[in-house]
Amino acid sequence: MIKVEHLHKSFGDFKALKDISLEINDGEIVSLIGPSGSGKSTLLRCIHGLEKAESGKIWLDGELMDPAKKEQYAAQRKKMGFVFQHFNLFNNKTVLENCMLAQTSVLGKSETEAQATAMEYLTKVGMADKASSYPSRLSGGQKQRAAIARALCMNPEMMLFDEPTSALDPEMIKEVLDVMKDLGRQGMTMIVVTHEMGFARKVGNRVVFLEAGEIIEENESEAFFSNPSSERAKDFLSKVFYD
Amino acid sequence: MADIFTYDNLIFMAKGAMFSVLLALGAVVIGCMLGIIFSIFKLSKSKILNWLGNIYVEIFRGTPMLLQILFFYLGVPVLYQRITGTRMNANPYIVGLIALSFNSGAYQTELIRSGIQGVDKGQWEACETLGIGYKTMMKEIILPQAFKQIVPPLVSEFIMLIKDSSLISNIGALELLYAAQVLGKKYYDYLDPLIIAAVMYLTLTILVSWLSKKVERRLAISD
Numbered sequence: 249m250i251k252v253e254h255l256h257k258s259f260g261d262f263k264a265l266k267d268i269s270l271e272i273n274d275g276e277i278v279s280l281i282g283p284s285g286s287g288k289s290t291l292l293r294c295i296h297g298l299e300k301a302e303s304g305k306i307w308l309d310g311e312l313m314d315p316a317k318k319e320q321y322a323a324q325r326k327k328m329g330f331v332f333q334h335f336n337l338f339n340n341k342t343v344l345e346n347c348m349l350a351q352t353s354v355l356g357k358s359e360t361e362a363q364a365t366a367m368e369y370l371t372k373v374g375m376a377d378k379a380s381s382y383p384s385r386l387s388g389g390q391k392q393r394a395a396i397a398r399a400l401c402m403n404p405e406m407m408l409f410d411e412p413t414s415a416l417d418p419e420m421i422k423e424v425l426d427v428m429k430d431l432g433r434q435g436m437t438m439i440v441v442t443h444e445m446g447f448a449r450k451v452g453n454r455v456v457f458l459e460a461g462e463i464i465e466e467n468e469s470e471a472f473f474s475n476p477s478s479e480r481a482k483d484f485l486s487k488v489f490y491d
Numbered sequence: 492m493a494d495i496f497t498y499d500n501l502i503f504m505a506k507g508a509m510f511s512v513l514l515a516l517g518a519v520v521i522g523c524m525l526g527i528i529f530s531i532f533k534l535s536k537s538k539i540l541n542w543l544g545n546i547y548v549e550i551f552r553g554t555p556m557l558l559q560i561l562f563f564y565l566g567v568p569v570l571y572q573r574i575t576g577t578r579m580n581a582n583p584y585i586v587g588l589i590a591l592s593f594n595s596g597a598y599q600t601e602l603i604r605s606g607i608q609g610v611d612k613g614q615w616e617a618c619e620t621l622g623i624g625y626k627t628m629m630k631e632i633i634l635p636q637a638f639k640q641i642v643p644p645l646v647s648e649f650i651m652l653i654k655d656s657s658l659i660s661n662i663g664a665l666e667l668l669y670a671a672q673v674l675g676k677k678y679y680d681y682l683d684p685l686i687i688a689a690v691m692y693l694t695l696t697i698l699v700s701w702l703s704k705k706v707e708r709r710l711a712i713s714d
Binding site: 296298322325326328329330332334335336337338339340341349350353354382398399402 | 611613614616617619620621622623624627631632635636639712
């Protein structure tokens with residue numbers, strides 16, 4: 249379970265997050281949506297610690313995340329898998345090596361153990377046949393599925409997705425969303441920054457709508473999409489849905 | 492002039508060429524290690540390490556290499572004598588190697604630094620989210636990718652070193668140019684030995700260029 253309390257973050261004069269408080273329960277799939285520049289990616293990056301918030305607290309399973317307590321903080325971050333918009337697979341490593349490096353160097357697993365785990369997850373995301381390929385030889389969808397497998401190899405308790413399909417060609421979006429849907433079905437806690445409204449509605453349990461660094465509305469997915477209560481959410485939805 | 496082209500003379504010059512290449516090779520390898528260390532210093536968050544990296548680069552890039560060679564050969568033994576009171580005889584080959592390495596290290600520091608900074612920020616963030624430590628990240632991810640980008644300038648650096656190793660003829664190390672000068676003196680003919688030396692330098696440097704193209708092609712496998 250994750251709890252965010254009064255989070256603030258600025259980039260220079262720009263206030264990216266203003267007093268964000270949020271709770272995410274185990275097994276929940278929460279979609280962070282909103283216009284670009286609304287702070288949804290920044291919020292996700294703050295939760296993982298890729299960005300340092302100026303003030304506010306983040307609690308993971310009841311424990312405060314405190315960068316000053318190095319070992320505890322590192323252990324807490326290991327509970328969260330992170331998937332990037334631009335995949336960020338290691339370019340100089342094959343797909344299999346991508347999935348093995350952190351297992352051997354961080355978890356201290358043997359090569360054989362790491363390889364077995366890597367192949368297990370690569371099979372799960374349908375990438376086993378590409379295990380020996382370099383990222384440059386893969387399509388966007390394949391890269392993202394490999395990146396998801398790489399994160400899963402670390403056996404995280406929850407997965408954070410930062411616009412996982414925004415850099416993909418349209419015909420590849422579904423293969424990635426399918427993998428994410430399966431993950432959700434298996435009970436993985438997920439926070440997903442996304443523009444895929446269909447995914448947020450059908451797979452997500454809850455929607456958090458942000459604009460200009462503030463949470464404007466928060467509701468069960470179906471209720472949010474069928475009946476948004478705030479004007480700004482209504483306006484946003486009318487712009488993203490074309491009919 | 493024909494009598495200068497004897498087997499013995501050519502072997503004599505080839506030996507000199509071999510020393511030039513060995514020195515350049517040694518210097519490029521040691522310089523690379525220095526370059527990795529000082530580039531990491533320059534990119535470090537620590538002000539003291541930044542400062543050390545900057546001082547090193549400025550000193551060795553900002554003074555003539557011949558001065559550095561003479562300093563290590565003639566200056567350092569005096570310093571040693573002043574401190575310990577005993578004399579030290581510097582070996583010109585070792586001194587040459589040290590001077591060339593430190594000089595090349597300064598240039599390679601800047602090369603490697605730009606290579607490291609050229610690696611996509613996402614690669615660092617991926618390491619961070621997976622919990623991969625700094626040392627593993629550098630060794631497995633960042634440096635290999637940085638080096639791939641700087642192979643062409645590194646090869647230029649190696650070619651420069653093959654040529655610049657001629658400067659240590661000044662302290663009596665028998666490399667290719669020194670061998671040419673020895674023969675020139677012996678036969679009262681500088682033209683032919685210098686032409687032979689030039690041809691040998693060119694053969695070496697063209698060979699290096701050719702090899703580097705093969706290396707680049709192999710490295711392109713993951714592109």
